[in-house]
Amino acid sequence: MDKEGFLIDQLNSEYIGDDGAVVEGSIYSMDAFHEDVHFKREWMTSAQIGKKAMLINLSDAIAMNAIPLYALVSISLPIYMNEKEITELIQSLEATAGEYACKIIGGDTVGGDKLHLSITIISKSDDPLLRKGLQVNDLLAYTGHLGESKRDLDQLMQGKKIAEDSRFFEPTLRQEFISQSREYLRVGMDISDGLYCDTNKLLDSNHLGFESLIDISDEMGMSGEEYEMLIGFAPEVLGQVMKIAKETDTALTIYAKVVKSERRFICASHHF
Numbered sequence: 001m002d003k004e005g006f007l008i009d010q011l012n013s014e015y016i017g018d019d020g021a022v023v024e025g026s027i028y029s030m031d032a033f034h035e036d037v038h039f040k041r042e043w044m045t046s047a048q049i050g051k052k053a054m055l056i057n058l059s060d061a062i063a064m065n066a067i068p069l070y071a072l073v074s075i076s077l078p079i080y081m082n083e084k085e086i087t088e089l090i091q092s093l094e095a096t097a098g099e100y101a102c103k104i105i106g107g108d109t110v111g112g113d114k115l116h117l118s119i120t121i122i123s124k125s126d127d128p129l130l131r132k133g134l135q136v137n138d139l140l141a142y143t144g145h146l147g148e149s150k151r152d153l154d155q156l157m158q159g160k161k162i163a164e165d166s167r168f169f170e171p172t173l174r175q176e177f178i179s180q181s182r183e184y185l186r187v188g189m190d191i192s193d194g195l196y197c198d199t200n201k202l203l204d205s206n207h208l209g210f211e212s213l214i215d216i217s218d219e220m221g222m223s224g225e226e227y228e229m230l231i232g233f234a235p236e237v238l239g240q241v242m243k244i245a246k247e248t249d250t251a252l253t254i255y256a257k258v259v260k261s262e263r264r265f266i267c268a269s270h271h272f
Contacts, residue, residue, distance in 0.1 A: 018130050019060040019189055020123070027123045029060035031192075035078075035114040038225075043156050046085040048169050049115065050092030055171055056192070057119040058100050059227045062173045063190035064130070065182045066123035068102040073119050076112030100175070129178065129188040134206040134232045138186060140256040143174050143229040143245075146195055150223035171227035177250040178229060184237040184244075191228045196221040196265035198230050199256070209261030216255060222267060232258065 015021035020029030033053035035041060044052070054071070061068040073093060077086065097104055102121070152168040155161075162168060178188065187206070191198050195216065203209060233241055238254075245252040 018128075019063045020066070020121070022064075022125075022128055022130075025124065027061060027064055027066045027125060027128060028120065029057065029064075029123070030118060030120040031057045031060065032116065032118045034116045040156070041115065044169065046081070046088040047092040049117075050089045051096045052169060052171070053117045053119060054093050054096040055173065056225070056227060057121050058097070058102065059171065059173055059190045059192070061121050061123040062100075062175045062178060063188060063229060064123070064125060064128045065178050065188075066125035066128060068097075068100050068121050068123040070122040071097050071102055071104045071107075071119055072122075073104055073107035073117065075107070075109050076114065076116035077109060078112055078114050081115065127182055129182060129185055131187050131189050131202055131205040133186040134202065134208055134258050135186065135234070136208065136258055136260055137235060138232045138258040139235055139238065139254050140199065140202075140210060140230070140232050140258065141241075141252050141254045142191060142195060142231075143177060143250050143252055144172060144226070145251055146191070146220040146226055146228065147217070147223045149225045150194075150219060153225075167226065171225070173227065174229045174248075174250060177245060177248040180248060181231075181241050181244045184240050185231050185233050187232040189230050191226045191230050192224065194222045194224045194226070194267060195230065195255075196267035197224075200264045200267060202230060202232065203258075203264065206258075208258050209263035210256040211259045211261075211263075212256055214253070214255050221265065 015023055020027040033056065039049065057071070058068050094104055148167045152162040152166045187202060189198060189202060199210065242252060
């Protein structure tokens, strides 16, 4: 049972369905980053935790072609964290938000047995990129190179070390590519639950299916927390999109064509 999907289906709101909710010209998004769910303390420093927690939240705004303005941060602080670790965490959160001109304006702090962060991002966009709008014969593509996040997570689970610049620690956000290519894109979303599952979400939103154009390994298709972009666009603008990808040094792979069908990838939920 997909408990996340079931929970969302219990809510009755016209604003649910994209990476963030577009309400009266503003975009609101929130993601949680919880110890022993998304990370283990022995894997990451406090600074790395703060950086990734903020990046995965900024990713929702970037994915919607929005400019992040403000952040609200809620933190559950465990007793084992000392003042030095808390300072590193907060400085990392602020520094990472500042790289995108986003300002932390408040939040809440409670005591807990583990380190949990939940961050709300408030952003603006004159032309938000949504999930609905795909058409038959559109092309589906993803940015970057998928698979590293799952590979490194598997290494960590085995008690091994991974590189300091691993995508698992520090995902790459595609702000420049999305802002420059927005006029040519019909739909978009970030890849947080893996290419397979997120493609299915995009297709479900548009009641369409897909035809594979290339083979994708399970190591790539089921690699969660990549935070690359999944986009859809008309074949007529392929040249313009590829040109922008080259100019912004963004690897772009076209992997499927949109068709009238109910075909979906087989994917397992990353939740629960």
